[in-house]
Amino acid sequence: LTLIVCQNSHVYYIFDLSLCSGGAELLFNGVKEHHVTLPSHSEPWDIKQLLVWIQQNLLKERPELFVQGDSVRPGILVLINDADWELMGELDYKLQDQDNIVFISTLHGG
């Protein structure tokens, strides 16, 4: 579903950023998967930097629906390789080759 390919170690990433569930994809014009290229970086990207990049490049309109402060807003769960990001170091997690990053917003309907 979501793939991060490291083209050139620590320099250049191409990845599919998947936003599913609870209408999070509606924020991104209904696109569930994004194919984007992260600019080169001397250090590996961490989640914190990724959030800033998403905000600046994918979500120009209503960022308040996705971020709050330097993290995601309450009600969005970040998954790193099918695990809760809390288990992985949250904002400080360093993106690695083949990682899956998914943003889920909780559903409340019944």
Add this chain to the structure above:
Amino acid sequence: MSQVLSRLKTKLQEQEKEIAALKSKLAQLEKSHPSVLELHDKVTPLTPLKPKPALSNEDIMRYSRQLLLPELGVQGQLNLSKTSVLIVGCGGLGCPLAQYLAAAGIGRLGLLDYDEVELSNLHRQVLHGEENQGQAKALSAANAVRRLNSTVECIPYHLQLSTENALQLIQQYDIVADCSDNVPTRYLVNDACVLNGKPLVSASALRMEGQLTVYNYCGGPCYRCLYPRPPPPETVTNCSDGGVLGVVPGIMGCFQALEVIKIASGQGSSSSQQLVMFDAQDTRFRTIKLRPKQANCAVCGESPSVTKLVDYESFCGAAATDKCRRLNLLSRDQRITVQDYQSIKDKAELHLLLDVRPLVEVDICCLPSSLNIPLSSLEERKREHIQLFQERISQLKEQMAGDCQPPVYVICKQGNDSQKAVQILEKMSGSEVDSITVKDICGGLMAWAKKIDPAFPQY
């Protein structure tokens, strides 16, 4: 002749006696098993469920296909029969959940819902029928469940779960299932389960997606461990705004039934500290490993700050219902009523009616002569839409002649999005587009349907 008469009289007397005996027996039976379920409007103490010593022949026949499963067996079936489950919400999740729990032979079902059955519920709330419209959902569900399995004890509660009644209610049940439709109730149910030490089988559904987790079970996390802070109210979409395909909560409610049955029968649930996500579009389940119970959790942590139930509506900044929220973003002079708009139409006053609903809703119904530009297009200042809008304003100006600010009336379904649109258009007026006078039509098309044109569809 007289002999025949006396014989008949005696026979009649005997039969009358027999009828009387049958009537009294029936009355006694009805007393212990009332044929008309009593709807509870408050929480009352329940007698403890008595464990069955053994399965009856009828039980064995009824449950034979699941008794054959080594995972369940006789002991599992007996365990089910002594378990009570509280279902919070008898809607799209609660209906299939109640149905499968009753069919499987759960001992007691508490069915809670504050709402009544409406026509727009029937596509997903499958225990209710057309003839139940206007009836309390809890009662409608209980009657349907009883037709399915009369040996299951059903207690319908027609009430709103609240800070005042939640602890007393939940402590009387062994397992709680959250089938509610709003954020404050989800926090309330969670906290009441943690404070009472009850496992919480929670599911939710919206549009084409569903989620399921078992909280507060076997040392796993609670809802607050995962979501310590509630989402901003403006980011929460409910089923009446966002829509939901009926079968999606159906699948998730069945999933809840599965987890409840596993917990009740003694097999145990594997969904603690785990989030199951269902994507109905791609027909795909994903299982996510969640964080463990958090030491700093406000309610289940090591030094909890929530030691009794709090005010959940103010905690979440939202009402404990999925009925539409009423935004109030504008001043009175920025809004008109549907009656005002009708008279504008009747007098054929020149104006532009702007419908800011998404296209999928405009396809359902719209007012003739309205221009549709979805709110999202205004927010993003979509070029082609802004151009179209400007063209219509220019036409109006020509027709009106003279120096004027053409009036624009903005409408949506309920009158929330239209207010946001008015704010945006006011910012644009005089800069991005020609100067205009913008007003919101209070209550939107649903108010139009209710108060002006009963033939206009409601959805």
